[in-house]
Structure formats: C-alpha cells, structure tokens
Amino acid sequence: MGEELTLEECFSGLxxxxxxxxxxEVSLEDSFALYEQGMKMLKNCNQKIDAVEKKMLKMNEQGELEEF
Incomplete structure (x- = not known):
C-alpha cells in the first residue's frame, strides 16, 4: 500500500x-492482520473524504467561506 490509491480503490480494497x-478458513492471526490493513485503508479513505469536503467550500461576497 505504498502508492497513493484513489478513493474508489480504497473502497474496493475494503x-x-x-x-x-x-x-x-481464515486464521485468527490472519484476521488480525486483515483488520489492521483494513483500518489503515479506512483511515486513508477518511482523509480523502475530508480533503474533498474542504474543497467543497466557496467564498461568498464578503470573502467568507461557506458550504457549496
């Protein structure tokens, strides 16, 4: 997971x-490893969604940012 994944790739991976x-058939040890991998991927998804939400602001006539 070294390269930057798109949001769609993150959801697909999850x-x-x-x-x-x-x-x-998955062992308990493998389940923990998958859980850890999934949590990292979920964090990555959340960061991407937060970045999109921040971009979804527009500036009003007074120069203040408001939701789009």
Missing part, C-alpha cells in the same frame, strides 16, 4: 478485506 475476513 470490500475485499471484508470478504476475506468472512471466510471461515
């Missing part, structure tokens, strides 16, 4: 992790 964790 879905894959969830599917793997639901497999009854």
């Amino acid at each position: 879905e894959e992790i969830i599917e793997k964790m639901q497999d009854t």
Whole structure:
C-alpha cells in the first residue's frame, strides 16, 4: 500500500478485506492482520473524504467561506 490509491480503490480494497475476513478458513492471526490493513485503508479513505469536503467550500461576497 505504498502508492497513493484513489478513493474508489480504497473502497474496493475494503470490500475485499471484508470478504476475506468472512471466510471461515481464515486464521485468527490472519484476521488480525486483515483488520489492521483494513483500518489503515479506512483511515486513508477518511482523509480523502475530508480533503474533498474542504474543497467543497466557496467564498461568498464578503470573502467568507461557506458550504457549496
């Protein structure tokens, strides 16, 4: 996960992790590793969403930022 992923790639990766964790053949140790990987990916998604929300502001006539 060294390269920068798009938001869509992050969501897709999270879905894959969830599917793997639901497999009854996955060991407890592997489940913890998948959980950790998923939490990192979720944090990355949240950061991307926060960045988009900040861009969704516009400046009004008084020079103040307001929601778009």
